[in-house]
Amino acid sequence: MGEITKLTLVNLVSKIKSKEISALDACSDYVNRIVKSKKLNTFVTETLEQAISSAKKIDDNNLKEGILSGAPIAVKDLFCTKNVETTASSKILKGFVPTYESTVTSKLWERGAVLLGKLNCDEFAMGSSNETSAFGNVINPYKVNDENIVPGGSSGGCSAAVAADLTVATVGTDTGGSIRQPAAFTGIVGLKPTYGRCSRWGIVAFASSLDQAGPMTKNVSDCALMLDAISGFDEKDSTSANTKKEEFLKNLNRNIKGLKIGIPKEYIVDDMPKEIQDLWDKGISWMKESGAIIKDISLPHTKYALPTYYIIAPAEASSNLARYDGVRYGFRASGKDLNEMYENTRSLGFGNEVKRRIMIGTYVLSSGYYDAYYLKAQQVRRLIKNDFDLVFKDVDAILTPTAPSSAFKIGEKKDDPISMYLNDVFTVPINLAGLPAISIPAGFDKSGLPLGLQIIGKPFDEQTVLNSAYALEEKIGFKSQVKDWWM
Numbered sequence: 001m002g003e004i005t006k007l008t009l010v011n012l013v014s015k016i017k018s019k020e021i022s023a024l025d026a027c028s029d030y031v032n033r034i035v036k037s038k039k040l041n042t043f044v045t046e047t048l049e050q051a052i053s054s055a056k057k058i059d060d061n062n063l064k065e066g067i068l069s070g071a072p073i074a075v076k077d078l079f080c081t082k083n084v085e086t087t088a089s090s091k092i093l094k095g096f097v098p099t100y101e102s103t104v105t106s107k108l109w110e111r112g113a114v115l116l117g118k119l120n121c122d123e124f125a126m127g128s129s130n131e132t133s134a135f136g137n138v139i140n141p142y143k144v145n146d147e148n149i150v151p152g153g154s155s156g157g158c159s160a161a162v163a164a165d166l167t168v169a170t171v172g173t174d175t176g177g178s179i180r181q182p183a184a185f186t187g188i189v190g191l192k193p194t195y196g197r198c199s200r201w202g203i204v205a206f207a208s209s210l211d212q213a214g215p216m217t218k219n220v221s222d223c224a225l226m227l228d229a230i231s232g233f234d235e236k237d238s239t240s241a242n243t244k245k246e247e248f249l250k251n252l253n254r255n256i257k258g259l260k261i262g263i264p265k266e267y268i269v270d271d272m273p274k275e276i277q278d279l280w281d282k283g284i285s286w287m288k289e290s291g292a293i294i295k296d297i298s299l300p301h302t303k304y305a306l307p308t309y310y311i312i313a314p315a316e317a318s319s320n321l322a323r324y325d326g327v328r329y330g331f332r333a334s335g336k337d338l339n340e341m342y343e344n345t346r347s348l349g350f351g352n353e354v355k356r357r358i359m360i361g362t363y364v365l366s367s368g369y370y371d372a373y374y375l376k377a378q379q380v381r382r383l384i385k386n387d388f389d390l391v392f393k394d395v396d397a398i399l400t401p402t403a404p405s406s407a408f409k410i411g412e413k414k415d416d417p418i419s420m421y422l423n424d425v426f427t428v429p430i431n432l433a434g435l436p437a438i439s440i441p442a443g444f445d446k447s448g449l450p451l452g453l454q455i456i457g458k459p460f461d462e463q464t465v466l467n468s469a470y471a472l473e474e475k476i477g478f479k480s481q482v483k484d485w486w487m
Contacts, residue, residue: 066112092349102202130156152182177427184452257291318361
């Protein structure tokens with residue numbers, strides 16, 4: 001029954017509920033595929049025996065009520081999972097086994113999902129290629145001329161696992177594009193919800209005012225179902241929004257006639273490949289064919305988004321990562337006294353990219369530089385949000401490319417941090433403004449690598465974002481070109 005792993009989440013859950021497929025058969029097929037797919041390096045921790053046991057329990061006790069009943073799901077190794085090691089793909093958290101469950105993953109298991117394991121990511125979610133992980137880089141299921149390419153980051157393990165059919169769906173985190181960019185690089189769907197839509201409680205923090213959990217799936221319907229499962233108010237999270245519970249899958253429809261779609265002129269960046277511009281033009285045409293009204297808009301402070309992000313995010317990271325000192329949990333290096341133990345632990349425990357961001361963050365928060373950098377960045381962040389607030393008075397959603405290129409070769413940008421940071425040019429503004437945005441696969445470049453289009457929505461208007469993506473998805477008719485070369 002190997003074809004089980006090709007099913008979408010919505011179809012798989014439906015078949016399990018109707019007993020056309022058993023939860024055990026579904027889980028077994030995914031487990032067998034994971035065992036044969038070690039070359040992709042998608043998993044940090046596997047819980048395969050536990051998954052089989054959980055699936056058997058669902059069948060034996062007829063536990064078919066949950067909206068994710070029997071769905072075999074792996075999650076990014078940034079979510080704390082009770083009694084399962086959680087490392088954030090960092091050496092400094094080696095051996096950390098939480099005694100509690102994150103709110104988002106709790107919701108998954110309460111709704112009937114089965115945990116397959118924890119997925120590889122950039123260390124503490126800091127990266128755009130999954131090359132900063134202490135466990136080595138994840139390999140994209142797509143290839144170019146027999147060369148391995150990155151799956152995007154930081155949720156690269158998530159994107160590769162969905163694209164390679166190693167999990168029916170997953171949950172990643174997005175701080176500056178870490179769900180959407182890898183989704184575009186691997187030809188899947190990735191949604192960053194509005195800040196506050198999904199609880200951050202139990203997620204290893206990178207930048208607290210930017211981080212947001214979100215679904216990564218095979219199609220838009222699956223994305224809506226996953227958002228139904230993981231969203232909602234959480235009193236344990238002070239940034240959680242107490243909004244009315246919505247039914248995103250039930251209200252999903254392709255009727256976007258009369259919807260006003262904004263096209264920002266500032267997203268036409270220097271040296272953008274013609275393939276990206278052509279894809280964007282096609283997206284505009286597809287939207288028109290679906291009855292949407294296209295409007296040119298301006299987001300004048302977009303050009304300041306990257307420098308603003310790379311001041312605010314490292315500043316918050318510097319504060320959040322101060323807790324990793326080797327005293328209470330995780331990795332500890334030896335030293336002749338307490339100070340040397342701290343220094344050695346952090347020096348050996350953190351990778352180069354994490355150290356770089358801690359140092360930048362500490363600098364911009366230091367006396368004499370706080371006003372010049374951090375405070376100024378927060379003021380510019382407000383201007384960026386104001387731009388979006390203004391245009392959303394005239395449009396319902398915004399259409400842009402997801403990333404300025406397709407996936408690149410492993411190692412190609414590792415020694416050029418600035419070039420790596422520029423990968424987030426289209427995604428970062430959305431996090432700074434706290435908006436929802438989705439990336440959907442929309443075509444291929446000349447090398448056969450997937451390219452994505454991004455739809456940005458108003459705060460807490462994920463339904464319009466999903467509906468627009470659903471309409472666009474039908475027009476595009478994207479078909480995965482992944483070949484099982486690694487098995």
